[in-house]
Amino acid sequence: VDEKWVVVAVSYSGNTEETVSAYREARDRSCRVFCVTTGGELGRISNAGYTQRIPEGLQPRAALPILLSVTMGLTERVLGLEPTDFGRVSENVQRNQEVWGSHIDRPETLASEIYGSVPLFLAQGHLVPVAYRAKCQFNENAKYSAFSLEMPEANHNEIEASVSYQRFAIRPVFLESSFQSERMSRRYEATRAVMSTERSMKLTIPSENRLDEMLSLTHYLDMVSLELALLHGxxxxxxxxxxxxxxxxxG
Amino acid sequence: VDEKWVVVAVSYSGNTEETVSAYREARDRSCRVFCVTTGGELGRISNAGYTQRIPEGLQPRAALPILLSVTMGLTERVLGLEPTDFGRVSENVQRNQEVWGSHIDRPETLASEIYGSVPLFLAQGHLVPVAYRAKCQFNENAKYSAFSLEMPEANHNEIEASVSYQRFAIRPVFLESSFQSERMSRRYEATRAVMSTERSMKLTIPSENRLDEMLSLTHYLDMVSLELALLHGxxxxxxxxxxxxxxxxxG
Structure with missing residues (x-):
């Protein structure tokens, strides 16, 4: 990382220790550094002309849409890419809610189904961060254990552990993309067949493109985590x- | 990845689909490619002058010492680094067994302690792959669920999930290094204090350097996974x- 790099430092509070120290180091290495923050220490030390201030008062984990639209917009400008129309993305994500209860369980239904077991989210490619976000939201919103793993890597070892899933109330939840290859679909199917007695679940949301799919599944699983918080009291x-x-x- | 890159393709069987296809792609991109394998498809298509054949007949997961010594030796040569003396490493790892039962529980003792719960290995830096290896060995050797997470990232979300650990029989197992910073030690201590009711465990093996530490802990946790296989029948x-x-x- 040297003066040819563009660095984007993102911290909602502006006080995340790792982000502030990374900002300082990037600046010392003569990178061009942009900041996205509500203020805090990062807002205090950053160059105002290269800083996008965002609204205060949200839970950082609920600030995903605003953080994403700002950082993605910035990245697209820096790389000279076609800018994403976030108005349209937002409409699509809202419209994808219409399948809740038909193509996919309602969030409260899935939450009831999961409650009492530990979900293990399995995903591939662009859905890997969605699975990890779901794990974190279950942890932070519902104070509830959850794990996530990447496919096909998980096939090599996790599949042998599935013998003990019932004993430990672990429920595999496969996040599957409408855009995955035929070969990957076969792999998912075979994995679920091997785990047939483990009451595995498959989640898919019909979407226009990968970004809509990522955000629609994130929105859905965020809602599931909130329903789970209710059940968990x-x-x-x-x-x-x-x-x-x-x-x-x-201290 | 272009012709300036050196690629090392490692597959014990030589038939790992991802490794064979990566080998072909690296060759097509005019990289210099070395192979480490017992044979198989990779042994068939690779350039014999750039291929290190290793002994057949081991479980791939038990071939770690030989795979490591060959690939590390190769990497050191390519990068012009001081070669590691694996004779000495091997002696150190053997000697570090002497603390089993004193500084650290005997493997069968830890296996009994863990049996009936799901271990969650938490580690930082060079011990992250050790934690992941332990998870996989518990899965494959003992057909037993286990997870691993990286510190300090896990602090931001996992710590809220720990409220539900007792309910789901999850046991946090912290792999701590003798070489970690004071700041990291404080972080581990604070994390364990917050999780005080969750019967967390801490594992450390006194070692000469980081490589010995990684391999000694790996050796130890491999043995724990075998003891757990016995208990699990x-x-x-x-x-x-x-x-x-x-x-x-x-099919």
């Missing part, structure tokens, strides 16, 4: 343990 | 589900 906003950790580290 | 060598998957994909 916890406040989805509070993050008591993260706060306790931070105060222990500061 | 399964054959650590067989991989029935992987074989079933392969035959479904071939």
């Amino acid at each position: 916890v406040d989805p906003v509070g993050v008591d343990r993260i706060s306790e950790l931070k105060s222990r580290l500061a | 399964v054959d650590p060598v067989g991989v029935d589900r992987i074989s079933e998957l392969k035959s479904r994909l071939a």
Whole structure:
């Protein structure tokens, strides 16, 4: 990473330790650095002309749409790509809600189905970050265990562990793309067949393109995590343990 | 990846689909490609002068020492680094066994302690692959669920999930390095304090350097996975589900 690099430092609070220190290092290496933040330390030390301020008062994990639209727009400009029309993306994601209850369970139905077991999200390619986000949302919103793994890597080892899924109430949830190759679909099918007794689930949302698919599944799984918080009887906003950790580290 | 790159294709059987296709692509891009294999398809198509044949008849996951010593030796030659003395490494790893039962539980003791719960290995830096290897060995050898996550990333979300650990019999197992920073040690300590009711475990093996530490912990956790296979009443060598998957994909 040297002066030929463009770096984008993104921190909702502006106080994320790792982001602030990475910003400083990038600047010291003479990179051009853009910042996306509500303010905080990053807002204080960054160059105002290269900083996009975003609205305060959201939960950082609920700020995904605004963070994504700003950073993607910026990246597209830097790389000289066709800019994404986020108005249209937003409409598509909203429209994809219409299949909830028909092509895919309603979020409260899936939450009830999952409640009492530990979901393991399995995904490939562009859906890998969606699976990881789902894991984190289940953790933070519902204070609930969840894991995610990448396919086909998971085939080489996880499949042998599935013998013990029922014992430990682990439920494999396959996030499958409408855009995956025939070969990958066969692999998913074979994996689910081998795990046939493990009550695996398959989730797909019909979408116009990969970005819509990523965001529609993210939106859907975010809602599932909120329904799960209700069932679990916890406040989805509070993050008591993260706060306790931070105060222990500061103290 | 172009003709300036050196590529090393490693497949114990020589028939790993991804490795064989990556080998072909690297060759087509005019890279210099070395191969490490027992034979198979990779052995058939590769340039014999750039191929290191290794002994057949091992379980691929048990071939780690030989695969590592060959690929590391090769990498060191290509990069012009000081070659590692694997005789000495091997002696150190053997000597580090002497602390089993004193500084660290005997493998059978830890296996009994873990049996009945799902271990979640948490590690940082050079111990991240050790944690992932442990997860895979628990899966393949003991047909047993296990997960791994990277610190400090796991702090941001996993810590909220720990509220549900007892319910789902999840046991956090922290792999801590003797070489980690003071700051990281404080972070581990604070994390374990927040999770105080979750019966977390900490594993450390006193070692001469990072490589010895990685291999000594790997050796130790491999042994734990074999002890767990005994408790679980399964054959650590067989991989029935992987074989079933392969035959479904071939059929």
